[in-house]
Amino acid sequence: MKVRMRMARKRRTFSAKYKAEVALEALKEEKSVNEIAANRNINPSLVRRWRDDLADNAEIAFNDAKREREEKQKELACPHFLYQPEC
Numbered sequence: 001m002k003v004r005m006r007m008a009r010k011r012r013t014f015s016a017k018y019k020a021e022v023a024l025e026a027l028k029e030e031k032s033v034n035e036i037a038a039n040r041n042i043n044p045s046l047v048r049r050w051r052d053d054l055a056d057n058a059e060i061a062f063n064d065a066k067r068e069r070e071e072k073q074k075e076l077a078c079p080h081f082l083y084q085p086e087c
Contacts, residue, residue: 014046019053020050020054022040022047022050022051023051023054026047026048027054033051
């Protein structure tokens with residue numbers, strides 16, 4: 001009796017930059033989700049999920065940028081920021 005052994009497929013991982021590119025392409029609505037998925041050789045459900053995640057969490061990018069700007073302004077206002085936190 002022969003036993004067939006299957007090799008496990010390695011799960012693909014995608015960078016945040018790649019996900020953002022795909023999500024932005026989907027948000028533009030110049031191509032359908034299925035077209036984008038076919039062109040990039042990924043499942044359409046990934047495109048939909050990444051698009052929805054980006055749309056649902058877009059405000060976070062602006063909140064983080066605002067917080068970083070405020071911290072930078074504090075540093076510039078108080079040259080001894082690291083040594084005198086009360087500035």
